[in-house]
Amino acid sequence: MKWGPRMLDATAHFETIHERLPGGAEVLQARRSALARAEQTGLPTRRNEGWHYTDLARLLKQNDAVPVRANAFDANALAPLQMVFENGLLIDEPAGDDCVTIESLAHALASGARNHVGDASDNDMAAFNLALAQDGAVITIDGTPNQAVELLTRGDENAHLRHTIKVKRGTVTLIENLQANGYTNAVLDVEVDPGARALLVRIQSAGHHVGLTRVSLNGDGAFCAVTFVTGGNLARHETHIRLLGEGARADVHGAILGHGTMHADMTSQLNHEIAKTDSLTTLHAVLDDAAQGVFQGKVVVARDAQHVDAQQQSRAMMLSERAHMSAKPELEIYADDVACAHGAALGELDADALFFLRSRGIDEAAARHMLISGFLAAPLAHIENEDLRACVAAHVSAHVPGCENDGEGVNAELADA
Amino acid sequence: MALLEIENLHAGVDDKAILNGFDLTIQAGEVHAIMGPNGSGKSTLSYLLAGRDGYEAQNGNVRFDGADLLDMEPEARAIAGMFLAFQYPLEIPGVTNMTFLRTALNAVRRGRGEDEMDPASFLRMVREKSRAMGVDDDMLKRPLNVGFSGGEKKRNEVLQMAVLEPRLAILDETDSGLDIDALQTVADGVNAMRSDARGMLVITHYQRLLDFIKPDFVHVMVHGRIVRSGGPELAEELERSGYGAYLGAETGGQGNEVGAAHA
Numbered sequence A: 001m002k003w004g005p006r007m008l009d010a011t012a013h014f015e016t017i018h019e020r021l022p023g024g025a026e027v028l029q030a031r032r033s034a035l036a037r038a039e040q041t042g043l044p045t046r047r048n049e050g051w052h053y054t055d056l057a058r059l060l061k062q063n064d065a066v067p068v069r070a071n072a073f074d075a076n077a078l079a080p081l082q083m084v085f086e087n088g089l090l091i092d093e094p095a096g097d098d099c100v101t102i103e104s105l106a107h108a109l110a111s112g113a114r115n116h117v118g119d120a121s122d123n124d125m126a127a128f129n130l131a132l133a134q135d136g137a138v139i140t141i142d143g144t145p146n147q148a149v150e151l152l153t154r155g156d157e158n159a160h161l162r163h164t165i166k167v168k169r170g171t172v173t174l175i176e177n178l179q180a181n182g183y184t185n186a187v188l189d190v191e192v193d194p195g196a197r198a199l200l201v202r203i204q205s206a207g208h209h210v211g212l213t214r215v216s217l218n219g220d221g222a223f224c225a226v227t228f229v230t231g232g233n234l235a236r237h238e239t240h241i242r243l244l245g246e247g248a249r250a251d252v253h254g255a256i257l258g259h260g261t262m263h264a265d266m267t268s269q270l271n272h273e274i275a276k277t278d279s280l281t282t283l284h285a286v287l288d289d290a291a292q293g294v295f296q297g298k299v300v301v302a303r304d305a306q307h308v309d310a311q312q313q314s315r316a317m318m319l320s321e322r323a324h325m326s327a328k329p330e331l332e333i334y335a336d337d338v339a340c341a342h343g344a345a346l347g348e349l350d351a352d353a354l355f356f357l358r359s360r361g362i363d364e365a366a367a368r369h370m371l372i373s374g375f376l377a378a379p380l381a382h383i384e385n386e387d388l389r390a391c392v393a394a395h396v397s398a399h400v401p402g403c404e405n406d407g408e409g410v411n412a413e414l415a416d417a
Numbered sequence B: 001m002a003l004l005e006i007e008n009l010h011a012g013v014d015d016k017a018i019l020n021g022f023d024l025t026i027q028a029g030e031v032h033a034i035m036g037p038n039g040s041g042k043s044t045l046s047y048l049l050a051g052r053d054g055y056e057a058q059n060g061n062v063r064f065d066g067a068d069l070l071d072m073e074p075e076a077r078a079i080a081g082m083f084l085a086f087q088y089p090l091e092i093p094g095v096t097n098m099t100f101l102r103t104a105l106n107a108v109r110r111g112r113g114e115d116e117m118d119p120a121s122f123l124r125m126v127r128e129k130s131r132a133m134g135v136d137d138d139m140l141k142r143p144l145n146v147g148f149s150g151g152e153k154k155r156n157e158v159l160q161m162a163v164l165e166p167r168l169a170i171l172d173e174t175d176s177g178l179d180i181d182a183l184q185t186v187a188d189g190v191n192a193m194r195s196d197a198r199g200m201l202v203i204t205h206y207q208r209l210l211d212f213i214k215p216d217f218v219h220v221m222v223h224g225r226i227v228r229s230g231g232p233e234l235a236e237e238l239e240r241s242g243y244g245a246y247l248g249a250e251t252g253g254q255g256n257e258v259g260a261a262h263a
Ligand SMILES: Nc1ncnc2c1ncn2[C@@H]1O[C@H](COP(=O)(O)OP(=O)(O)OP(=O)(O)O)[C@@H](O)[C@H]1O
Pocket: B013, B016, B018, B036, B037, B038, B039, B040, B041, B042, B043, B044, B045, B087
């Protein structure tokens, strides 16, 4: 079967859609210069900084790959405020509520706003996105909403989405539900005001997704992202966070349930620009078959940013000899009174633990499932909302790599983890 | 029919011979104790009986309730009623003790053709048994053995035994690492499980445990075989005089009967 993303010819694509692209003359001008830049740099290869382990140009050319898919993640039990994007366009726009203002990017630009297309000066993929994004979500949170806000992405075409989220007050739970089969380039800009919190849960179950999340923590607010890649041939989830106010706290957690020829890359850069800011970056990768996992985590602590606590940890469980893991944790510290640490661990399923469980009557398949689920319990624990955690746990439990997922008698395990 | 019948068992790891003609028969209702110097093969025997990978029998027979034990997968042995309390219990991150106990019990019950236990009855039963074993609620909610103290792990092993109700329980140095009160608690737990239908094999270095759990038979194991068997008084004798005589017999006499060492 021939399957894969259609090759991205940015200029040709731009020419076909530019009349439909939202935004006035000024926005169009910004798009044209971004396009020029994108065409000049092209898609990143391993020679580009930050792309050493993920040769995007090559990976997007592999259009004869066997699709790597999980079942679509379903958060409907939580009745979220849901925005559905199909092939890069919003098809279902919910009304907001008292604390949530929701608008599509197309509407926001049509009404003259310019800032929502954002900035592409420092990132190649953001340049493609600026040039080609047709739609996205523009969300303002002012108080804690009763429901989570879900951005659901699906379809088979190349898509460019740009979301901007501003959290002024309260705590918002965001779900990014990535189930598109094609190639998606998504940029998510998040601004969190003092005292506010943005909690993002992201599930990729299919496709070729290249995402860039940029976060500004303006004061003692918090941002927590927990990403699960359960399916998809290509996953690149890049997160940049600026901690700009004392007391700010950033969490970036990832889990890769690698199987088939999945290539999943978790890249992050956390800039502690001010004192008394904390961050925790973790990855748990379970890699079966010929799956490839990448952890690139960088923590930068600015001069005078004292009393910073920044921890990074990457752990991989290798289930196959063909699987591969690359881990590059990095610390760049210019202050002297900080607590920063990083580590990368790589191991196999613990044979002694497996025997221990089997000696208690648990059959081998269930024991494997139990051990691997146990390994994946750590990222799940970072999901604050209990109902959402249970939803994600069920999805994860059904896609634990290296197990026959008949699910018999084992699905309950993660629910009380 | 004997509950467990081990005949002329030769076994090892890789090419190293560890068990050298081991014989032991346990009838239902009996408690046997094995004592022996470090490295004599006691844990190897227990792993072999529980079915751990890498421990292969080269020779001999093991019948458990009449079935050929060595042919069975570890989980099938557990279902048949074999239980090993590990000398070094494993830590399992991310799986709560409670979930583990429920999964294990239901797996064993399914395997025995019984219905799974409903959650409410299970909870009641576990609470009761864990209280008796001095395992508090917090330890039930925590990931299995993670961060448990040495003694807590041992108590947790005995709790698993109480929950799974095996036909034969092998306790491999369950007393090591226990404080004096915990030793009493654990011994009470084990004694409460003594029954005509159940056998026990208690591996220990210390006679003290055998004051609490009175064995019917005591065996001395040296270099992979039993060199002497007797009643509880044998444990007291070992406590006084150590293994010296038996070790001498092994190195000098090459398979001589134990009696010779005493002559
Ligand atoms: N996996 C293994 N590989 C190599 N040698 C082993 C292995 N397991 C056990 N042995 C060796 O077999 C011998 C018996 O070990 P075993 O653990 O059975 O002794 P033990 O009687 O339980 O000792 P202790 O009283 O110290 O617990 C020892 O010499 C030990 O080093």
